[in-house]
Amino acid sequence: MAWPTTRRPSTKDLLRVEHRLQAAPSAGAGRWIILALVAVIVALLYLRSHEQAGHGRQIDALKEERVLLQAALDLNRLKQQETQATEEQLLKRIATLSAQVERLQTDLAFFRQQKKTR
Numbered sequence: 001m002a003w004p005t006t007r008r009p010s011t012k013d014l015l016r017v018e019h020r021l022q023a024a025p026s027a028g029a030g031r032w033i034i035l036a037l038v039a040v041i042v043a044l045l046y047l048r049s050h051e052q053a054g055h056g057r058q059i060d061a062l063k064e065e066r067v068l069l070q071a072a073l074d075l076n077r078l079k080q081q082e083t084q085a086t087e088e089q090l091l092k093r094i095a096t097l098s099a100q101v102e103r104l105q106t107d108l109a110f111f112r113q114q115k116k117t118r
Helices: 011-016 027-117
Strands: none
Touching: none
């Protein structure tokens, strides 16, 4: 790629042109921009760390809640097993007593029959 060439100004043109003082671009403005960018980056990093700390606290709270819920679940399972065992024992007892009642009714019927025949 060829760069366009400019013609060299003549001294005649330089003398006729009105010259004005222009402030040279200062390096201070660039420094302020860099400083502002660094400040923004630091602020964003601070907010991110603050947010992560909040997430950490939330995770800890959820872990504690999970432990409590697990303990409640275990307790409810134990109660359910106890209830089931009690129910099975009662059903066995009912079956035993029903058999005993039936046997006693048979004996009663036998004795009533014996009484009638006398």
